[in-house]
Amino acid sequence: MAPPTGLLRDPAPGRTTVEDLASLVLDLADHHGWDRFHYAGISLSGAIGIHLAAFRPERVASLALVCSSAHFGQPGPWRERAELVRREGTAPLLATSPGRWFATPSSASTPFGRGLLGNLAEADRAGYAACCDALAAYDLRAELAGIAAPTLVVGGSHDVATPLEHAEELAEGIPQATLKVIDCGHLAIEQPEALQAALTAHLSAPLCRPLSRPKETRAPTP
Incomplete structure (x- = not known):
């Protein structure tokens, strides 16, 4: 699930990093008192x-x-996906995601598989695109x-x-x-x-x- 736009430090294209997303995890842990x-x-x-x-x-x-x-992988495809989602939402990804996500086509038709694809369809477009930006710049x-x-x-x-x-x-x-x-x-x-x-x-x-x-x-x- 992509983070809501309001949680992002800077939702502008190309600005989100994996470090930013990790900071959100630490904020959640701090909220619950988990050192x-x-x-x-x-x-x-x-x-x-x-x-x-x-x-x-x-x-x-x-x-x-x-x-x-x-x-x-290389940053280009991730940046292209980010641009697509900012422009059209996640709907264009629904046709190709089952082939990337699941071992067999039948997995997409299970209740859990349908739920995952439903989450993708409902994902915040700015948040999803920001995650693509983060992966474009990620190499550890x-x-x-x-x-x-x-x-x-x-x-x-x-x-x-x-x-x-x-x-x-x-x-x-x-x-x-x-x-x-x-x-x-x-x-x-x-x-x-x-x-x-x-x-x-x-x-x-x-x-x-x-x-x-x-x-x-x-x-x-x-």
Whole structure:
């Protein structure tokens, strides 16, 4: 889901970065009083997690990257998509998104698949375009070696948006990262049980220690 325009620091074309989106995550964590948190994200959300783990390591207790990448390709196509969506909305993307998102055409007709496509149809056009701008400028390949958070990388064997090579690059670049390959497409909806099992095992590992709840603050008794 693209962020509403009002949350963006600067919604003007070309101004939004993954760092800006990561700041929104930290704002949400601060709102809930979470000094540290376990982070899992798919695709662009995974990129946000990589940025947080690289530049705000004190906040990230563990990291799970699902069908994501340290670099989503050349900036030109992302900028072209941003221009298209600003001009016409997300409707032109609905015909091609199933081929990028799902392993099989039938996945698009499941209730969950239809819900995802419905979210795309209703996405804030400025927010979606800003996310495309962020991906156009995004490249954290050089930062992977500095990530210290315990990391799970999940790659989809049928992912055409971020092919398995992207997951392998993440797993090879992040020290002691674990790679799990699942028989799924880009949004990993075809094998929910396998994905849940991978995430549960990752969060149950000794290095991913449970986090304590933030302390409640009470007003002093008059």
